[in-house]
Amino acid sequence: MNHFNQYNSILQTALNQVGFPEQPHNLYDPLRYFMQLGGKRMRPILSLMACKLFDKDFEKALNVALCVEYFHNFSLIHDDIMDAAPLRRGQTTVHKKWNENIAILSGDVMLVKAYDFLANYPPQIFQELFLLFNKTAKEVCEGQQMDMDFESRNDVNETEYLEMIRLKTSVLLGCALQMGAIVGGADKENATLLYNFGENLGMAFQIQDDLLDLFGDQTLVGKQVGGDVLANKKTLLSLSAMHLANNDQRNTLRSLAKIEDPQLKIEKAKRIYRDLGALSYCQQKMNQYQQKALSALEKMSCGASKSDLIALAEHLSTRAN
Amino acid sequence: MNHFNQYNSILQTALNQVGFPEQPHNLYDPLRYFMQLGGKRMRPILSLMACKLFDKDFEKALNVALCVEYFHNFSLIHDDIMDAAPLRRGQTTVHKKWNENIAILSGDVMLVKAYDFLANYPPQIFQELFLLFNKTAKEVCEGQQMDMDFESRNDVNETEYLEMIRLKTSVLLGCALQMGAIVGGADKENATLLYNFGENLGMAFQIQDDLLDLFGDQTLVGKQVGGDVLANKKTLLSLSAMHLANNDQRNTLRSLAKIEDPQLKIEKAKRIYRDLGALSYCQQKMNQYQQKALSALEKMSCGASKSDLIALAEHLSTRAN
Numbered sequence: 175m176n177h178f179n180q181y182n183s184i185l186q187t188a189l190n191q192v193g194f195p196e197q198p199h200n201l202y203d204p205l206r207y208f209m210q211l212g213g214k215r216m217r218p219i220l221s222l223m224a225c226k227l228f229d230k231d232f233e234k235a236l237n238v239a240l241c242v243e244y245f246h247n248f249s250l251i252h253d254d255i256m257d258a259a260p261l262r263r264g265q266t267t268v269h270k271k272w273n274e275n276i277a278i279l280s281g282d283v284m285l286v287k288a289y290d291f292l293a294n295y296p297p298q299i300f301q302e303l304f305l306l307f308n309k310t311a312k313e314v315c316e317g318q319q320m321d322m323d324f325e326s327r328n329d330v331n332e333t334e335y336l337e338m339i340r341l342k343t344s345v346l347l348g349c350a351l352q353m354g355a356i357v358g359g360a361d362k363e364n365a366t367l368l369y370n371f372g373e374n375l376g377m378a379f380q381i382q383d384d385l386l387d388l389f390g391d392q393t394l395v396g397k398q399v400g401g402d403v404l405a406n407k408k409t410l411l412s413l414s415a416m417h418l419a420n421n422d423q424r425n426t427l428r429s430l431a432k433i434e435d436p437q438l439k440i441e442k443a444k445r446i447y448r449d450l451g452a453l454s455y456c457q458q459k460m461n462q463y464q465q466k467a468l469s470a471l472e473k474m475s476c477g478a479s480k481s482d483l484i485a486l487a488e489h490l491s492t493r494a495n
Numbered sequence: 496m497n498h499f500n501q502y503n504s505i506l507q508t509a510l511n512q513v514g515f516p517e518q519p520h521n522l523y524d525p526l527r528y529f530m531q532l533g534g535k536r537m538r539p540i541l542s543l544m545a546c547k548l549f550d551k552d553f554e555k556a557l558n559v560a561l562c563v564e565y566f567h568n569f570s571l572i573h574d575d576i577m578d579a580a581p582l583r584r585g586q587t588t589v590h591k592k593w594n595e596n597i598a599i600l601s602g603d604v605m606l607v608k609a610y611d612f613l614a615n616y617p618p619q620i621f622q623e624l625f626l627l628f629n630k631t632a633k634e635v636c637e638g639q640q641m642d643m644d645f646e647s648r649n650d651v652n653e654t655e656y657l658e659m660i661r662l663k664t665s666v667l668l669g670c671a672l673q674m675g676a677i678v679g680g681a682d683k684e685n686a687t688l689l690y691n692f693g694e695n696l697g698m699a700f701q702i703q704d705d706l707l708d709l710f711g712d713q714t715l716v717g718k719q720v721g722g723d724v725l726a727n728k729k730t731l732l733s734l735s736a737m738h739l740a741n742n743d744q745r746n747t748l749r750s751l752a753k754i755e756d757p758q759l760k761i762e763k764a765k766r767i768y769r770d771l772g773a774l775s776y777c778q779q780k781m782n783q784y785q786q787k788a789l790s791a792l793e794k795m796s797c798g799a800s801k802s803d804l805i806a807l808a809e810h811l812s813t814r815a816n
Contacts, residue, residue: 255599281603282573283636301621304621305614
């Protein structure tokens with residue numbers, strides 16, 4: 175993943191150059207603060223990588239990269255309000271550090287600013303990028319709404335869950351890649367194959383995230399493991415366990431929610447998910463999406479090496495955070 | 496204002512045709528609900544009127560009209576959360592009828608949908624519209640932030656207040672008109688003059704709104720008069736009264752905030768604003784902006800009659816709601 179750092183540093187320079195107006199302080203200070211919290215910058219780096227497949231001057235994709243990164247950060251600021259999350263990347267969230275009103279409004283202006291970057295391309299390309307981006311933006315909102323709706327439902331099935339993570343997470347990865355490819359001059363077929371690569375990669379990534387949340391190494395994951403179990407959150411793990419269980423086991427699964435001791439709750443969940451085969455089922459699902467992603471990438475034809483994207487996709491199954 | 500109704504009915508048909516996806520219910524039901532609450536539809540009608548000055552087929556401006564109306568409604572949904580407002584147009588606000596999270600997210604998707612309409616124009620025009628709209632969208636957010644900041648400040652001056660209402664209200668009127676003109680084929684100079692017309696009209700409109708809030712006839716205004724005074728809100732009336740007052744009178748003005756009896760508070764405010772000349776100062780300011788608006792309209796050259804826009808501007812000073 176050496177190239178990853180190179181893309182990241184070019185991206186960071188671009189992010190630093192953009193900046194925000196000084197005034198009103200209470201609108202733009204939260205955005206300055208939030209952007210310097212960092213993050214993996216995975217989405218914008220995918221845009222740069224996708225562009226480089228078709229044009230060695232991949233910096234021309236910086237504007238789409240900035241657009242997806244700003245959009246992603248807008249969605250995090252608003253999601254943090256909705257989740258009443260006190261921390262983001264180990265630091266205080268915007269709505270806690272300032273207040274909810276400021277977090278709503280600075281999120282809004284962040285979304286508007288995300289669009290700005292797209293208008294730096296010539297009219298034809300701009301419109302093509304815009305249509306893809308706007309479709310994706312709506313889908314991300316739909317995914318977030320489904321996620322919130324699931325909290326109060328007890329009849330969520332696997333298909334619905336997968337559709338939720340596709341909308342909430344995967345489509346933005348697909349969009350980031352396809353926009354990078356468009357800017358690099360890819361034809362429709364190859365740009366779509368890259369979208370498919372990203373969409374499947376996103377599914378694999380999210381399932382792996384759910385697995386790491388419970389089965390990851392706390393020191394490597396960098397946060398308290400078992401957060402999803404403690405919050406009684408629906409994940410592919412919990413849904414597939416319910417599906418694989420017989421009536422007795424289902425009652426045991428339901429009783430998990432009532433355990434108060436966090437350590438005991440986490441240990442019980444790990445054991446039952448393992449015993450029921452839910453862990454291996456999820457790993458299998460994750461691998462299937464990873465293979466689908468790699469197969470879309472294989473079908474795609476371009477002049478440059480695909481090694482960076484292959485490495486990124488393969489890194490998934492071994493990553494520890 | 497006969498033509499107004501004609502534009503309104505064409506607009507309403509277009510609004511009815513747009514609609515929202517069925518699912519997720521909790522994302523799109525609030526938007527269906529909010530759009531049927533109605534409203535003056537002033538902004539989109541300005542777009543249609545502006546287009547008609549340059550092209551008799553003014554329905555081609557329906558997409559910009561829908562864009563500004565959706566944007567305006569997005570801003571109302573989020574503003575209502577920030578103001579903790581229970582009612583909008585006499586009906587329950589989205590965050591009260593559903594909850595704050597749903598209001599945040601359905602507002603977000605409304606903003607994204609506003610952009611969609613612009614992409615229905617050819618690439619060159621789309622980009623021109625987009626740049627104006629996006630600049631305006633940021634300004635509206637800045638205006639709303641200034642408005643919130645003013646609540647906790649005691650040193651707001653008239654210049655700042657006027658800049659706040661320019662950003663929060665007027666620029667969107669200018670944008671609605673200029674976008675309509677662009678779609679109608681106006682040249683840069685005439686399109687800019689229409690923007691100026693709208694910007695000044697917006698200033699006059701907002702000042703008149705502040706005056707009607709206190710001095711309007713309750714049965715005609717359609718809401719409790721004196722709302723701004725009861726909420727100790729800063730308006731041009733209260734700021735100019737402070738400016739015109741001597742030390743003793745300033746103390747009397749400050750003591751207004753402490754009066755508990757609503758009727759007494761409103762009566763005292765009306766008397767002192769009148770006595771200090773703040774009422775006539777604001778009326779004068781309002782007239783100045785109205786004249787500036789009409790003068791920009793006069794300079795603008797087009798093939799069609801400007802009578803609808805002139806009537807709209809003149810209606811301002813006599814309107815009772």
